[in-house]
Amino acid sequence: MSLIGYLKDKLPVICVFVTVQLIMLCFFGGYHAGAEQAVIISTVYWLGIAAALMIEYSRRRGFYKRALESLEGLEKKYLLPEMLSEPSFYEGKICYELICGCGKSMTENVSAHKRQADEFREYIELWVHEVKLPIASLSLMAHNEGGAGEKYAPQLARIDGYIENVLYYARSENAQKDYIIKETTLGRVFKESALRNRESLQQRGVTVSAQGLDKKVMTDSKWLEYIFTQLIANSLKYFSPDREPVIEVYAEESDSTVTLHFKDNGVGIPATDLPYIFEKSFTGVNGRLHSKSTGMGLYITASLCRKLGHRISADSVQGEYTDIAISFGRNEFYRP
C-alpha cells in the first residue's frame, strides 16, 4: 500500500476539503478578517486534515502490507486466512470477514470433493475385489473344461489385466499411503509376474533372460509386480516382426542404489517421443502405428514409482531396443 496510491484514492475527499477552504476564504473576506488570521486558521485546518489522513493511512497500511507479504510468501495461497489477524479499522474488519468466509467455504468444498474421491476410490477397490470372484470362477471353469475351455483363458487374463489397471490407477492418483515398503528380492517379484504372463510370452515365442535378480530392494512387492506386468505387456505390444523377441531383465548394484533394467529388442521408441512416454495419455508414433494404446500404462507405472520413491527412466534406439531402468534407493532408514 503506497502513500501516493492512498492519497489518489482519497482525491474526492480532498476535493471536499479544498471546496470548504474556498468557502472559508469567502467568509474571511466577508467578515474582513486579516491575512494573518486567515493563514493561521487555514494552516491549522490543513494540518488537521493531514494528520487525520496519516492516521487512517497508517492503520490500513499495517494490515494490507502484512496481508500482501503473507500471500507472497505462501506456497499454498489458500492458507491466507490462517495468516491474518483481525484489523482494528472497520473496512478491514469487513475485508477480514470476507476472506475468512470465502476460505471456510472453499475448505468445506474441497473436503467434500476429497471425501467423494476417497469414497469413489474405496468403491473401486471393493468393486475390483468383487469382480475378481467371477473371473476366478470363469478361469477355473475354462481350465476344468479342458480343450475348448483353453481358448477362454487368455481373454480372461486380459480382462484381469485391464481391471488391475483401474485398481492401480486409482491407487496411484490417491494421496493416501496404502503401500507397505519392505525388503523384497527382485527375482521373487519378477517370477510372480512372469508366471502370470507365461502363456502370452510363450505364445509370442519370447526368450526371457533374468540375471542378477537375487538383489534385495526396499519396495512394495505387489506394486512392483504390477509394474513388471505393465512392462511385459508393453514389450509384447511392440516386438519387431523381423527378429526373435527377447526380454532381458537384470539388476546392477552400486553403493547407493540398485538399478533394475528391463530391456527388450522391440521396435524401440523414436528419440522425439522418448521424453514424453511417462506422461498421461501420451501415445506417440508407436501407439498410433502398432496397436491401440491409451497412453496410460507407462503413466501409471511412473506414478507408482514416484510414490514408492523409485526413479524410472527410459533409453531406446529406434528399431533396436527399449530399456526401462528403475532405481531403488538403499534407504537405511527403512531397514529393521
Add this chain to the structure above:
Amino acid sequence: MSLIFVVEDDRALREELSELLENSGYEVTAADVFDDIAGQVLASGAQLLLLDINLPGTNGQSVLKEIRKQSDLPVIMVTSRTGETDEMLSMSSGADDFITKPYNPMILLLRISAVLKRTQAAAPAKTLYRGLPVNTARGSIGEGSGEIILTKNEMIIFSRLLSSAGQIVSRDELMTALWDSEEYLNDNALTVNISRLRQKLSDAGLENTIETRKKQGYILL
C-alpha cells in the same frame, strides 16, 4: 491321497475349485455353513486348508488364529484383495502360503503340492524311482558308480513328473514348475531338456522312462 478342506463363500468358485482339486487327485471337503469354521476344519482331519479371507461374519485371519491354537495344519490363504497388508497379516498369523484371485489353476496346484511336500517332509521318507533313491538337493538319481547327475532344469522336470508318476503331465505344467523356480525356459529348451533327461536315464540302463503323449504331455513310467 491328501484331503483338502476348502473354505470359500462364493458358491460357483467353491464348486469349480473342488472340481479342479478332485481332477488333480485330491480329496475335497468344502464348508457350506460358515460358523465355527475352525471346528469343522479340525474335525475333518484334512491335510491342507484353502482359506478365503473375506468370509460372512468373520475373516480368514481370525479363523486361522483359532486353528493355530490347536493345530499346525498347512494353510494356504486365498484372497481377491491385492495388497501387501493382507499378505503380511496372513503370514504373521501363521499361513504357509498366500495366493491372490483370480489364480492361475496350474500355479495354485503347484503351490498346494509344494506346501504339502514341505510339511509332509517332516518324516523324510526317501523318494524312490524304480528302486533308486532320488536326491533332489544333490540333483542325482541312484548312488555310487551308477549315480545319474542331472542339471537343475532336468531335476525340476524329473521331480514334477515323479510327483505325478503314471499320470499325464502337460507341457504347461512342466513350464509352470520351471518358471516357478525362476528358470525361464522357452518351448524348444523344454523339448531339449526332456530328450537329454531321457538320454541320461537310458545311458544308465533305464529304458522306456518318459513317454510322450501327443498334444497332452508326458508320463513317467
